[in-house]
Structures are given as C-alpha cells and as structure tokens.
Amino acid sequence: MRTPRTLFVSLFIFTFILSACTSPNPSAPTQTPRPGIAEVASATKMPTQAASSLNVGKEALRGKQVTVWHPWFGAEASLFESQVREFNAENEWGIVVSAESKTNFSELFSQTSAALEDSTNPNLVIAFPEHAIGWREHVVDLNAYVRDPEFGMSALEMSEFPSVIWMQDEVDGARLGMPAQRTARFILYNQSWARELGYATPPETSTEFERQACAAHEAVGRDANPDNDQLGGWLVDADAMTPLAWMIAFDGGVQEENGYRFLTPGNIDALKYLKTLQQKNCAWVASSGTSSYDRFAARQALFANASLEELADQTRAFAAAGSRDEWTILPYPGVDRSAFVVYGSSFIVFDSDEATQLASWLFIRWMLSSENQARWVQSTGLFPLRVSTMDLLADYAASHPQWVQAVNLLPKGEMTPKLASWRVVRVMLEDGFSDMFDTIRHPDLTEGQVPLVLRQMDETAEDLNR
Numbered sequence: 493m494r495t496p497r498t499l500f501v502s503l504f505i506f507t508f509i510l511s512a513c514t515s516p517n518p519s520a521p522t523q524t525p526r527p528g529i530a531e532v533a534s535a536t537k538m539p540t541q542a543a544s545s546l547n548v549g550k551e552a553l554r555g556k557q558v559t560v561w562h563p564w565f566g567a568e569a570s571l572f573e574s575q576v577r578e579f580n581a582e583n584e585w586g587i588v589v590s591a592e593s594k595t596n597f598s599e600l601f602s603q604t605s606a607a608l609e610d611s612t613n614p615n616l617v618i619a620f621p622e623h624a625i626g627w628r629e630h631v632v633d634l635n636a637y638v639r640d641p642e643f644g645m646s647a648l649e650m651s652e653f654p655s656v657i658w659m660q661d662e663v664d665g666a667r668l669g670m671p672a673q674r675t676a677r678f679i680l681y682n683q684s685w686a687r688e689l690g691y692a693t694p695p696e697t698s699t700e701f702e703r704q705a706c707a708a709h710e711a712v713g714r715d716a717n718p719d720n721d722q723l724g725g726w727l728v729d730a731d732a733m734t735p736l737a738w739m740i741a742f743d744g745g746v747q748e749e750n751g752y753r754f755l756t757p758g759n760i761d762a763l764k765y766l767k768t769l770q771q772k773n774c775a776w777v778a779s780s781g782t783s784s785y786d787r788f789a790a791r792q793a794l795f796a797n798a799s800l801e802e803l804a805d806q807t808r809a810f811a812a813a814g815s816r817d818e819w820t821i822l823p824y825p826g827v828d829r830s831a832f833v834v835y836g837s838s839f840i841v842f843d844s845d846e847a848t849q850l851a852s853w854l855f856i857r858w859m860l861s862s863e864n865q866a867r868w869v870q871s872t873g874l875f876p877l878r879v880s881t882m883d884l885l886a887d888y889a890a891s892h893p894q895w896v897q898a899v900n901l902l903p904k905g906e907m908t909p910k911l912a913s914w915r916v917v918r919v920m921l922e923d924g925f926s927d928m929f930d931t932i933r934h935p936d937l938t939e940g941q942v943p944l945v946l947r948q949m950d951e952t953a954e955d956l957n958r
Contacts, residue, residue: 543642544640544641544643545641546636546642547846548847548850553850554586555586555587556587556848557588557590557848558588558589558616558855559592560592560614561591561604561616561617562591562592562617562618563595563597563599564593565593567871567872576589585851589855597837600619601619615848615849615852616841616855616856617842618672619840620835620836620838621669622908622909622910622913623840624668624838625663625912628663631668631840632841632843633667634668635665637850637853638670643853643854652880653671654902654903657875660835663910668840669839671836671837671860672839672859673836674834674835674874675799675835675874675875676832676833676875676905677731677733677734677800678821679726679796679821679822679823679824680795680796680797680819681694681821682794682818682819683817683818684816685708685791685794685817686708686794689711689794694822698742699827701825702774705769705774708725708793708795712724712791722773723776724774724776724793726769726793726795727775727793728766728778729797730925731922732921733799733835734824734925735763735922736908737833737906738763738826740824740831740906741823741824741826742759742762743757743826743829744758744760744761746759746917746921746953747910750911751953752911754947754949754953760943762826763939763942764939764942767928767929776793777930777931784797785802785808788809789812790813790815791817800873800874801872803892803898804873807894821894821897830904832901834875834902834905834906836875862883865881869881869888873895911957913957917956924945924948924952927945
C-alpha cells in the first residue's frame with residue numbers, strides 16, 4: 493500500500509504530466525502536435541544514436557568556445573556560473589562556455605541589440621521570447637537541433653515540457669529559443685480570514701471574488717481603527733501580468749494577429765468590473781512604504797498579488813508578523829473561467845558557424861537536464877520546466893505548498909503576446925492600468941469611461957508596434 497507521501501508525489505507528478513499534454517489555449521494558432529500520454533509511455537527516453545543530420549562532426553566541437561550573456565545577479569548568477577563551470581569540466585566534447593552577467597534584462601537587451609549591429613554579439617543569450625522576435629534575423633531556428641537524431645531530444649523528452657512553457661518560443665513554425673525560466677503571477681488569498689468571514693472555499697468566479705472582497709472591506713470598517721477603513725478587499729497591483737490575466741479571464745486578451753486590440757467586449761467587462769470594485773472600496777491602491785507582503789500578512793487585504801518567485805517573501809512576512817494564518821494562491825477569476833499568465837526567459841542562439849551553434853545547443857540541452865532544473869527550482873522557487881524534474885523535488889514540494897498549488901494550476905496557464913513590441917507595450921499596459929486607479933490624477937474616472945482608456949491603449953500600442 494502506498495504511503496500518503498508517495499501518493500501525494502504521484503498525484504503531483506500526474507498533474508504536471510497532464511499540463512505537459514494539454515494545450516492551454518484552444519483558440520491559439522495551430523501548434524506542432526505533441527505526443528499524448530500513451531505515446532509518452534512508449535517513447536524511448538534517450539535520443540536515438542542515429543547519425544546526426546547537422547553535418548558537424550564531434551571532432552569539430554573539440555575546444556569550441558561559446559560566449560553567453562545572462563541577466564542575472566546574486567544567487568541566480570552564482571548558480572548559473574557554477575553550472576557553467578561544471579559543464580566545462582564534464583562535457584565530453586571539450587566545449588568551453590564563458591558567461592557574462594549584464595545585471596538585468598533591460599541592460600542585456602540594450603547591449604545585445606547594439607552588439608548585433610556591429611557583429612560583436614555573444615553566441616548565446618538568456619532573454620525574453622519577445623526579444624528573440626525582435627532579433628529574429630540573427631536568431632537560429634533550433635528545430636533542427638531539438639529534433640536531431642544524435643544531438644537532439646527524444647519524443648519523450650520534448651513531451652515533458654508543459655505546452656504553455658514549450659510553445660512560447662515557437663513563432664510561425666520556427667523555434668526561436670528554449671525555455672530557461674518560467675514564472676507566473678497569482679492572487680494571494682487568506683483562507684483563515686475568509687473562514688472567519690463565513691467563506692469556506694476560495695472564490696471561483698468574479699461574482700464570488702467581489703462578494704468576499706467586499707465582506708473583508710466591511711469587516712475592517714467595523715473595527716476600532718479608523719485608519720484602515722478604506723482597506724480590506726483586493727490590493728490592486730499594476731504589474732502587466734495582472735491586468736492581462738484579468739482580461740483573459742473575462743474572455744478578452746490583447747494580441748490580434750500581428751498587432752494589438754485592447755478595445756474588446758471582454759477587456760471592457762474586465763476593467764469595468766475592477767473599477768467598480770474600487771468604487772465600492774472593495775479594491776484599493778496602497779501608498780508607498782509598507783510592502784504588499786506585510787500588508788497581506790497583517791490582514792489589510794483579503795486578496796493580494798505575487799509572482800511565483802515572491803512566495804518565499806510572503807511566507808517570511810507571515811513569520812515576521814507572527815501570523816499563523818493559512819493562505820493559498822488562485823488564478824484570476826472571470827465570469828465562468830479563470831486565468832493566469834506564464835512568462836519568463838529563454839535560451840536564444842545567434843547565427844555563427846555550424847560547430848559553435850551546435851556547441852551552444854549542447855550547453856542548452858545540458859542546462860535543461862532534470863538535475864540542473866531541480867537545482868534552479870530549489871534556488872529560485874520558479875516552475876520546473878519538465879516532468880522528470882518532479883521526481884527530484886519531493887522534499888521541496890512537501891515544504892512549499894503554495895508552489896505545489898502553482899504547479900498544479902499549469903494547465904490553466906496562458907502565454908504572453910508573441911510580438912517583439914510586447915517588451916514596450918507591457919510597460920504601457922502597466923502605466924495605463926495604474927493610471928486608471930489613480931484617484932488623485934483622475935478623481936472622476938468611472939467604469940463608464942473604461943472604453944476610453946482602452947481606446948487610448950489601442951492607439952499607443954499601434955504606435956509602439958510599428
């Protein structure tokens with residue numbers, strides 16, 4: 493008989509496998525077919541040893557130099573650079589990878605774009621998929637490498653990546669990168685406080701969300717502290733993934749073919765709903781100073797927002813506050829569905845000689861091994877990228893329940909727009925969403941004026957997408 497722990501791990505892994513075999517967006521453009529569960533079970537785990545179709549002999553790889561630029565600093569940079577050293581010491585071809593930190597994604601994008609113009613670029617970068625689209629004329633289509641019979645991945649290995657993770661790097665049939673990291677933004681929900689308010693289960697629809705948010709606001713208004721009378725419901729967050737998830741949950745979205753369309757019925761419904769929440773004082777904007785983690789831990793909000801990598805900070809905030817409240821994560825609820833957006837960086841290879849491109853791919857493939865991925869999860873708290881990594885994360889899963897909940901939600905994940913301009917349009921979305929809730933700048937803005945806000949977003953996005 494299975495122990496409870498073994499059963500938990502088995503169910504956890506099954507959910508992850510399901511997400512790997514499920515398309516997250518039925519209305520998305522036609523995608524490359526993925527093996528089903530039965531096909532996965534019968535596939536050979538390791539790549540076949542048939543001859544490579546890449547026309548690069550192993551001897552050409554000997555001592556090949558690969559330069560990689562990455563956006564990380566601190567613990568992430570240390571982990572990545574230690575893995576680079578391991579690869580250099582262990583790989584059978586004698587490939588030598590040298591890594592250079594650019595500190596953040598903005599600096600990496602700027603320096604890489606400049607380097608591509610004068611042909612001083614690295615061989616490999618870790619950047620966002622939308623960056624790869626902007627650099628497309630210089631980017632190697634990795635399909636030939638992924639599917640190579642000698643140096644590529646087997647059908648089983650490819651099927652291990654959940655669709656929402658795997659498909660983000662595919663554009664018009666070309667594979668412009670391989671996933672390096674993936675995260676998502678979620679709603680945080682204080683279950684203990686909700687139960688005290690009379691709610692035994694988390695909200696699954698926008699109507700239930702409003703009911704609970706308003707009940708929390710009314711509860712803080714009844715206490716003896718007049719300073720918190722405007723608090724209690726949803727703590728508004730303007731990170732681009734938050735309004736994008738709300739809009740998708742209301743059957744909206746922002747990408748339309750090769751451009752954007754913000755003024756849609758679903759988006760209007762989503763932003764009207766949120767603006768009405770604010771007008772009822774069931775959603776509120778925090779002033780600067782106290783962190784959202786501390787506010788959520790102090791029961792100033794029944795609902796807050798956080799990305800996957802921030803869950804550890806939220807856990808520490810509860811501990812610092814001496815709170816024993818139970819809390820969980822939720823997708824963003826709409827009328828009859830919910831949504832959240834998965835996003836993150838990818839490995840992107842630039843044009844060079846065939847041996848260097850293959851050497852870059854072999855480093856990527858090594859970085860995506862289950863063992864290396866498990867180390868990234870344990871260090872960063874982000875999503876595991878493939879099913880087999882879960883076998884190595886049982887202890888981590890047992891001590892990180894909210895992370896488990898996030899992984900179990902992967903089948904509901906949605907992708908960001910596949911447009912180069914998304915890197916700047918997302919900033920516009922953040923500014924516009926934040927501005928909509930700014931009662932000082934716009935004291936008279938009502939839910940009826942939401943279409944005007946979305947029309948302005950359309951006009952700005954059109955300019956940015958040229």
